[in-house]
Each structure stands twice: as structure tokens, then as C-alpha cells.
Amino acid sequence: MEFQVKKPRGGNQAKNRGPRPNSGNKTSASVHGPDTRGHGQRKELNQSEVTRNDHNENKKQEVVPQPIAGCITDPLPSKLDSLQISTAKPLNKLVPMQRPNQTKTSRNQSINILVNHFPINYDEKGRILHYEFKVELEKSTAEISKADFSSIKHKLFNSRKDLFPSSSIAYDGHRYVYSSIQLPVGQFKVESHRKIYVATIEYKKELNLSKLKGSPVSREVLQGLDVIIRKDSALKKFAIGRNLYSKGANHSYNLGRGIIALQGSHQTTKSTELGLMLSVDDSIMPVRKPGPVLKYLQENLRIKFTENVKLTETQRLAIEYALEEVRVSVTHRKEQSKFTDFSG
Known part of the structure; x- marks a missing residue:
């Protein structure tokens, strides 16, 4: 390898030039001329040094990884060497849920489930007569309270048990009466608390139980049957709203401060795929303890x-x-x- 020293133009002073970029594996060197400060020193390169540098440059460079400060360089546990990355299953396919029991030993085993639905048996040829009951003050348009309304109805039906037998009548607590026999219609005068009330009974329609088999089930027939069933259940219980509660101290709990909790039930007549059912739910209601x-x-x-x-x-x-x-x-x-x- 030969090196040539070129004299700078323009006198003894030479312009400083930067090193030329490397081209491939070749080595280029530049020799500076005399120092501008007048030292006149020249840097000479030995042939052996140039040969050694060129030999090192031609060698294939290898990158040796060096540890980074603050990083853990311990090798991974040997158990992780056996791990493999599984391929993802296609998501465009619906896979059914596997059965919890794969041994095929108890698939045909049946179990009993306790439910709060009880079947209702009734005569499909039966009927329910629907009446509307109204109460008004004689010669007055004042509104009557719900308590007075119920009291007048109770007094009229008890005074004429021959016309209104309790075993054949069910009252919904508002204004509708359901009966299995024909009731007298018209106006009846009832005296209570030195006031005269006029009770009016009006016939509405006949509800056939055969409509309970249809689809959809007649809501009027279902409502009438529900009132009759609740009335029969209330013979041994007392009603508060749509709930029925048992009588006696064995079905109540003392909460203190003159308050007791009554244990009862809330029942509803429902039409299901298996037929007419009576749904019974537990109910707890706090009430004041009766007494002085x-x-x-x-x-x-x-x-x-x-x-x-x-x-x-x-x-x-x-x-x-x-x-x-x-x-x-x-x-x-x-x-x-x-x-x-x-x-x-």
C-alpha cells in the first residue's frame, strides 16, 4: 500500500481537511502538513502499523452482547425450555359447550326439584257470574271511604244470607263480586251510623271456565278464579292487601316496641304450559300488635x-x-x- 503526500497550494501553509469517509474495507489515511504554528513536525506512518491496521479492518467483525446495567442476566429456569406456543383456534366456528360429566355414567339420572307452583283442578264446564257492587250515600254525593264501602257490603250480605250465601260469593275488596249462583240485582238500603246508604248490584257478564284452555287465556276469567281461590284460602287466614297471613302467636315474631312480624304467603293464579297453576310465595309483614x-x-x-x-x-x-x-x-x-x- 502506497501513500502520497501532496503539497498544499499557496505557499508553505496547508489547509486542514477532515478525514475522508471509509469506502468498504479499504483504509484511507491523510497526512497533515506542517503545523501552522511553526513547529514543522510531520507525522510519519510505519509500514508495519499500516499493514496491521489493514489486516484488522479486513477481519469479519463480530458483535458480542454486553450486559446492560440494572438488568437481570440470569438464565431462565430449565422448565421453561419445554414450553411451546400453541396455535390459535379459528374464531369463526361455534363450538358447543362440553357436558360437565364425560364419564357417561349419570346422564340419565333424574332429580326432584321443589317448586312453588301447584296445579289447579277445575270443571271446564263451570261458570262464574260477574257482578259490580256500588255504594252511595242517600241524597248526597260525598265520596265514601274504602272502609265504609267494605262495612256496608259486609252488613248487607250478613243481613240477607238467604240471598247472599257466603259460601257462593267472593269479593275482590273493591267493587267486583263473583258468584257461582245468581244474585238479586237492584238497589238495597243499608243504615249505618245514623246514615242511610244505597247499595247497587249490577250484573256484568258470565265467565266460562272453558276459556282457560284457550290461547291466550281470558284475563277476566283468570282474575275471577283468582279472587275465588283467595277467598277460600282466607277462611283460615286474614288478608292484608293481596297477602294472606296465619292467625295465632305461632306464626308471628315479636320485634319489640309493640311491633310484630306476621308470617304468610302471597299467591297468584298463573297460566303455564302445564296448565293452570297456583304460585305461592312466602311473605313477612311487620304490623302493630293488637291490644289496648x-x-x-x-x-x-x-x-x-x-x-x-x-x-x-x-x-x-x-x-x-x-x-x-x-x-x-x-x-x-x-x-x-x-x-x-x-x-x-
């Missing part, structure tokens, strides 16, 4: 009533709030009266 008013107030408000007790304004307001919308029966009169308003 003063005893209830003593338990509820923790107030002791003595002969010379004087109530404060706070206690008086608490008593009014505790007796709000509470039905109280008076027992010291021949005719029982019920009060729900204690203001004033």
Missing part, C-alpha cells in the same frame, strides 16, 4: 301512663304520630266504632 291502645303506646314510646301523668308537648306529638292512620275499635259501646283520625 295505652299498652301499645307504652311499648312503642316507652311512656308510663299513671293516674296523674302530665304529657309534655313532645310526648303529645309523638302519640299523635304513633296513632296516625291506625284503626282503633271502641269496646265500651253497644255498637262498635272504628276511628282513624285523632287530630284535634
